[in-house]
Amino acid sequence: MQDKENEVEFPKNQAYNNEKVQQIALTDGLGVIFRNAGYETLYSGKTHLYGTKDVSEYGFKINNTDPYDGPAKYAEQILPTIGRNKPFFLFLSFVNPHDICYKAGMDKRYPDNLPEANVRETERILAWQKTLSSEEYKKQIPPGASNPQPITGEHPDMVSMDIFPRSWNNDQIDLYNWMYHRLTESVDAQVGRVLTALKNAGLEENTIVVFTSDHGDMNGSHGLILKNVLFEEAQRVPFIFVGKGIKSNVADNKTPNCNGLDFIPTICDLAGVKYSKMLPGISLKPYLTGEGKTPTRKYFVTEDYYGFQITD
Numbered sequence: 605m606q607d608k609e610n611e612v613e614f615p616k617n618q619a620y621n622n623e624k625v626q627q628i629a630l631t632d633g634l635g636v637i638f639r640n641a642g643y644e645t646l647y648s649g650k651t652h653l654y655g656t657k658d659v660s661e662y663g664f665k666i667n668n669t670d671p672y673d674g675p676a677k678y679a680e681q682i683l684p685t686i687g688r689n690k691p692f693f694l695f696l697s698f699v700n701p702h703d704i705c706y707k708a709g710m711d712k713r714y715p716d717n718l719p720e721a722n723v724r725e726t727e728r729i730l731a732w733q734k735t736l737s738s739e740e741y742k743k744q745i746p747p748g749a750s751n752p753q754p755i756t757g758e759h760p761d762m763v764s765m766d767i768f769p770r771s772w773n774n775d776q777i778d779l780y781n782w783m784y785h786r787l788t789e790s791v792d793a794q795v796g797r798v799l800t801a802l803k804n805a806g807l808e809e810n811t812i813v814v815f816t817s818d819h820g821d822m823n824g825s826h827g828l829i830l831k832n833v834l835f836e837e838a839q840r841v842p843f844i845f846v847g848k849g850i851k852s853n854v855a856d857n858k859t860p861n862c863n864g865l866d867f868i869p870t871i872c873d874l875a876g877v878k879y880s881k882m883l884p885g886i887s888l889k890p891y892l893t894g895e896g897k898t899p900t901r902k903y904f905v906t907e908d909y910y911g912f913q914i915t916d
Contacts, residue, residue, distance in 0.1 A: 632880050634868055635663025638693040641877040644686065648678035649697035664695060671699035672725060676797040683798075683805040691875075698794055700725060701787035704821060705830055708783035710776060729786045733779075745782045749824035749837075758826075762910050763833050770827040777824060784823060812847035812874055816863045834906065834913040847874070850892045859891050860901050860915060 647664035650671035675696035822828035865885030
């Protein structure tokens, strides 16, 4: 007997070609929505967007495409003069800790077959590692994954065979783990520069800050690294909101949410900006502020090359 209440209908598989995505971006892209609402929409850093690297198609004006120090430098430059005559939406796209995909210098493409920009941070940190004594280095290595074994019934098609660290020795695993955290510290410092510039510009009390990411990293869980699987470790990412009216020092680990779906409804709702209700996702404002009726969501469905996932 079927349980109708908990029945799951999988979405129809749709081919989103570049033309269709760009048509959506022209009307419902994040920058377009805020630009049409009278905001100055600015972008700096990594432009790894779907179908294009031209952020103007999404409604933004770009300045400084360097995805390392570029966004922090641009924020320090623009924040003292921005927001005087009209509200602003500033999108800062930092690359790291994405450089861990070069496997802490173990990737066969490193360094000769990668662009210089994708090599320099890895080289900087590897050079720093060589200056540490053995004892100093070991103290900086965080504990490894607590679940390194493959899942029961793992199917080969579920994972990309070129990302297995199962043949690595302990030294290689330690270096990867150490490097991942150093890259995270690097971007932490850059974000800190942005927040300091925001405060020094007197904009801290009237600005909503959101920190999120596109994916996580397996970092040794189930004997895997990188992002290419439908496992929690690769999908759990920061989704942090700070601003006037938003509850502080709260970690909500119970509300099913997806930053890719829920970001636009939430940030628009917080800013009082209209957006198309045809977009997927829900506004998380009631959860963030404690005001209003919280939406109901039993689950959402995620899809990648290898299958579907239901998250509840």
